[in-house]
Amino acid sequence: MNFCSRCVLPDTFPGISFDEKGVCNYCRNNPAPDKETRKLYLDRFNELVEESRGKGPFDVIMAYSGGKDSTYTMLMLKQRYNLSILAVTFDNGFISEQAKRNIDRMTTEVGAARLILAPPFELMKRVFRLSATKDIYSIKALDRASSICTSCIGIIKSIVLKAALNMKIPLVAFGWSPGQAPITSAIMRTNPRLQVITHKTIRDPLIKNVGDEIRPYFLTDDDLTVHKSFWPTNIHPLAFTEYNEEEIYKTIKGLGWVKPEDTDPNSTNCLLNALANYIHRKRFGFHPYAWEIAGIVRMGYMERDEGMKKVTKEEDMKMVKYAADLLGITL
Numbered sequence: 001m002n003f004c005s006r007c008v009l010p011d012t013f014p015g016i017s018f019d020e021k022g023v024c025n026y027c028r029n030n031p032a033p034d035k036e037t038r039k040l041y042l043d044r045f046n047e048l049v050e051e052s053r054g055k056g057p058f059d060v061i062m063a064y065s066g067g068k069d070s071t072y073t074m075l076m077l078k079q080r081y082n083l084s085i086l087a088v089t090f091d092n093g094f095i096s097e098q099a100k101r102n103i104d105r106m107t108t109e110v111g112a113a114r115l116i117l118a119p120p121f122e123l124m125k126r127v128f129r130l131s132a133t134k135d136i137y138s139i140k141a142l143d144r145a146s147s148i149c150t151s152c153i154g155i156i157k158s159i160v161l162k163a164a165l166n167m168k169i170p171l172v173a174f175g176w177s178p179g180q181a182p183i184t185s186a187i188m189r190t191n192p193r194l195q196v197i198t199h200k201t202i203r204d205p206l207i208k209n210v211g212d213e214i215r216p217y218f219l220t221d222d223d224l225t226v227h228k229s230f231w232p233t234n235i236h237p238l239a240f241t242e243y244n245e246e247e248i249y250k251t252i253k254g255l256g257w258v259k260p261e262d263t264d265p266n267s268t269n270c271l272l273n274a275l276a277n278y279i280h281r282k283r284f285g286f287h288p289y290a291w292e293i294a295g296i297v298r299m300g301y302m303e304r305d306e307g308m309k310k311v312t313k314e315e316d317m318k319m320v321k322y323a324a325d326l327l328g329i330t331l
């Protein structure tokens, strides 16, 4: 397998091509945001925070996995901006016990309200079994995450948006790393038309295959099409602040966050990740974190060698089997 000489994307990645120096088209077309651009977003963010403060029962609702990036984001929203936070955790049945302790401890430490939504495990197992075994999403929808993660993240985004709409919370925060989502989407008002499309891509195949029991976790067509004067603004501040993994770990560990020992190296909260990655690599021939890690490397936040190690490392088969057994999947 050949890899881009600048980032870590392999020749198996959809739509990739290389120039004579071995640099991929994604590197050429996605220059890292410079300092001025980041400053521009930071200024806009500061304004938005002041406009939003006190406008809802909470200033911000956030998707809180208990992992390192969302923990750091929550901390920043509190310590730098003193926002009142509702942290929503979606318990997909595979959250590591240590991650659960981190969720309790960090929300308490930060002074955020904590809401944990845990659907029946049998229902989640059906969702993940389906995602793992059937091609319910197009390859285009899967170039940045595995099918299992796509289902889970789709549900989380919907739940958080639904709660924000119902409670009229002006800001919806995510802890996306700078590689997961571009700076251009770091501050963006919810676009109902775009939501209709993502619901068609994720909600509809899940309802079709899993049944109506999964419906309550998504927005309805009415929610999406009826004119609403209120739409919250999505934010992911890690896109325009300094992103340094070492610094993130140091800061959150200083507050009592403990790195789970039982998760895949690419996740700091979920026990399903190893299986999700394993299946994705087998099916498509590239690591589902390749896009994210390539972005972080491109922006200079991670050495290429370290990124290469992450995208070429084989999964721990004990973790893969653990999740496969729980889902009743034979590998």
Ligand SMILES: [Zn+2]
Pocket: 004, 005, 006, 007, 008, 009, 023, 024, 025, 026, 027, 028, 294
């Ligand atoms: Zn590249």
